[in-house]
Amino acid sequence: xxSLLQSEWFKLRKSKFVFAAILLGPLITFxxxxxxxxxxxxxxxxxxxxxxxxxTTLLYALYFLPLATGILAGLLCRYEHQNGGWKQLLALPxxxxxxxxxxxxxxxxxxxxxxxxxxxxxxxxxxxKGAEGPFPVMLLWKSILGGWIxxxxxxxxxxxxxxxxxxxxxxFAVNVAFTLPAILAVNSEKxxxxxxxxxxxxxxxxSKDAGNDTFFVPWEQVLTVxxxxxxxxxxxxxxxxxxxxxx
Amino acid sequence: MIVKLLAxxxxxIKRKGLWLLTVLGPFGVVLLQWFNYELVPGRREWLLQxxxxxxxxxxxxxxxxxxxxxxxxxxxxxxxxxxxxxxTNAWKQLVALPVPKMGVFLAKFTVLSSLLAxxxxxxxFFTWLLGIYLDLGSATPYAEIAKFSFYPYFASLPLLAxxxxxxTVSNNQGIPISLGVVGFLFASFxxxxxxxxxxxxxxxxxxxxxxxxxxxLGIGAGAILYTAGMLDFARRDVK
Numbered sequence: 001x002x003s004l005l006q007s008e009w010f011k012l013r014k015s016k017f018v019f020a021a022i023l024l025g026p027l028i029t030f031x032x033x034x035x036x037x038x039x040x041x042x043x044x045x046x047x048x049x050x051x052x053x054x055x056t057t058l059l060y061a062l063y064f065l066p067l068a069t070g071i072l073a074g075l076l077c078r079y080e081h082q083n084g085g086w087k088q089l090l091a092l093p094x095x096x097x098x099x100x101x102x103x104x105x106x107x108x109x110x111x112x113x114x115x116x117x118x119x120x121x122x123x124x125x126x127x128x129k130g131a132e133g134p135f136p137v138m139l140l141w142k143s144i145l146g147g148w149i150x151x152x153x154x155x156x157x158x159x160x161x162x163x164x165x166x167x168x169x170x171x172f173a174v175n176v177a178f179t180l181p182a183i184l185a186v187n188s189e190k191x192x193x194x195x196x197x198x199x200x201x202x203x204x205x206x207s208k209d210a211g212n213d214t215f216f217v218p219w220e221q222v223l224t225v226x227x228x229x230x231x232x233x234x235x236x237x238x239x240x241x242x243x244x245x246x247x
Numbered sequence: 248m249i250v251k252l253l254a255x256x257x258x259x260i261k262r263k264g265l266w267l268l269t270v271l272g273p274f275g276v277v278l279l280q281w282f283n284y285e286l287v288p289g290r291r292e293w294l295l296q297x298x299x300x301x302x303x304x305x306x307x308x309x310x311x312x313x314x315x316x317x318x319x320x321x322x323x324x325x326x327x328x329x330x331x332x333x334x335t336n337a338w339k340q341l342v343a344l345p346v347p348k349m350g351v352f353l354a355k356f357t358v359l360s361s362l363l364a365x366x367x368x369x370x371x372f373f374t375w376l377l378g379i380y381l382d383l384g385s386a387t388p389y390a391e392i393a394k395f396s397f398y399p400y401f402a403s404l405p406l407l408a409x410x411x412x413x414x415t416v417s418n419n420q421g422i423p424i425s426l427g428v429v430g431f432l433f434a435s436f437x438x439x440x441x442x443x444x445x446x447x448x449x450x451x452x453x454x455x456x457x458x459x460x461x462x463x464l465g466i467g468a469g470a471i472l473y474t475a476g477m478l479d480f481a482r483r484d485v486k
Contacts, residue, residue, distance in 0.1 A: 015419060015421075017422060028429070035439075059432060059436065063432055064428070068428070070424075074424070078420075081334075167334060168421060169322075169323045169327045170264060172326075172424050173264070177275065180279070180316065181279060183315075183435075184279050184282060191286070
């Protein structure tokens with residue numbers, strides 16, 4: 001299993017572009033945070049951290065993160081789609097379950113890296129803007145962890161779709177079709193909590209009254225919506241991959 | 248010559264999902280407004296109260312999603328169209344035929360811009376249909392619906408030219424798709440962008456409050472970017 005993970009990471013690393021894809025979101029967040037002017041809103045520097053976090057979450061968690069899952073999953077399957085790579089990979093003494101698990105594990109750890117870089121982007125931009133007051137570390141950990149968990153089902157679906165379609169753009173189109181409605185869904189108190197593609201935003205958005213020590217949304221929502229869709233997409237993808245014909 | 252190239256390219260996009268996406272894009276943009284107005288009871292009445300001109304307010308709601316769908320749609324369609332040759336390394340075979348490389352590029356651009364034109368016409372039709380269904384008043388503003396459906400198309404031509412070039416010269420289709428994501432982030436914060444950035448143009452906003460400026464800019468910059476992309480495509484070696 002370790003060697004499978006190593007080989008997956010090696011293949012990804014060699015395409016070089018993956019590093020650009022990882023840095024993309026945190027970098028844009030960083031520059032966006034630098035352009036924000038809290039003075040215009042009559043806010044003092046004491047609340048700069050809260051201000052930066054609230055504004056960048058919209059850009060990062062609602063727009064970027066769900067779309068990034070599509071890019072990463074596509075990059076991870078790109079190598080095999082070229083020149084009969086699936087055949088070669090599965091001719092090795094590895095089980096399909098393990099290949100799927102290894103690819104999925106690489107995906108979730110890549111997203112974790114992106115989340116940590118986002119944390120770094122917030123911190124750096126805040127320091128550069130001369131934030132006073134303590135860095136709200138606990139709030140951010142909740143947000144980072146929550147956003148990470150919320151991408152699990154999205155990554156599972158995108159891995160499935162990326163294995164299904166040979167072209168890079170087709171699975172991404174599926175991703176876009178589900179992500180765009182999230183912009184509307186987060187405005188709705190009724191449908192937002194039920195929509196898996198709205199979860200990265202809802203779980204990253206800092207709010208005070210969730211009645212939950214670990215996340216910003218109730219446990220029932222984490223378990224049923226994120227957890228339920230994760231089970232559906234993960235096992236759907238796994239079952240598909242076990243039966244996939246390799247041409 | 249160009250007619251044959253076009254016919255070949257229309258044949259190549261069959262059963263690849265490009266037509267499906269062409270229909271799905273405008274349908275989805277309008278469907279979201281159906282959700283917005285109708286899904287929650289009482290929401291429609293609340294939205295209608297917010298303005299004097301119900302049609303215009305509805306059109307503005309629709310057009311808040313049009314630029315986003317366009318930017319991502321362009322990235323997806325161009326990448327899919329380039330993948331036809333990319334996946335099977337068919338660029339070599341294609342340019343080995345007795346056709347000019349510029350013609351190959353022109354044919355791809357024409358096919359994609361036709362698809363987007365069809366999508367804009369469908370957007371007009373779906374917008375009109377939902378507007379009638381929502382009963383927004385007797386005087387249907389056909390000219391305004393046309394403006395909100397076709398102006399963004401012309402304003403996004405530079406993005407089409409840029410993405411077609413990026414998709415045809417990239418071996419890794421993750422690159423043009425990531426460019427699309429960056430463009431999407433720009434487009435979703437278009438009110439903060441300076442007027443000269445093409446990603447702002449499909450939103451039809453500018454400092455003069457005159458959407459026609461974006462149309463003219465779109466066609467002009469589109470022609471320049473198209474020519475630059477075509478010239479670069481023509482002199483590049485095929486891998």
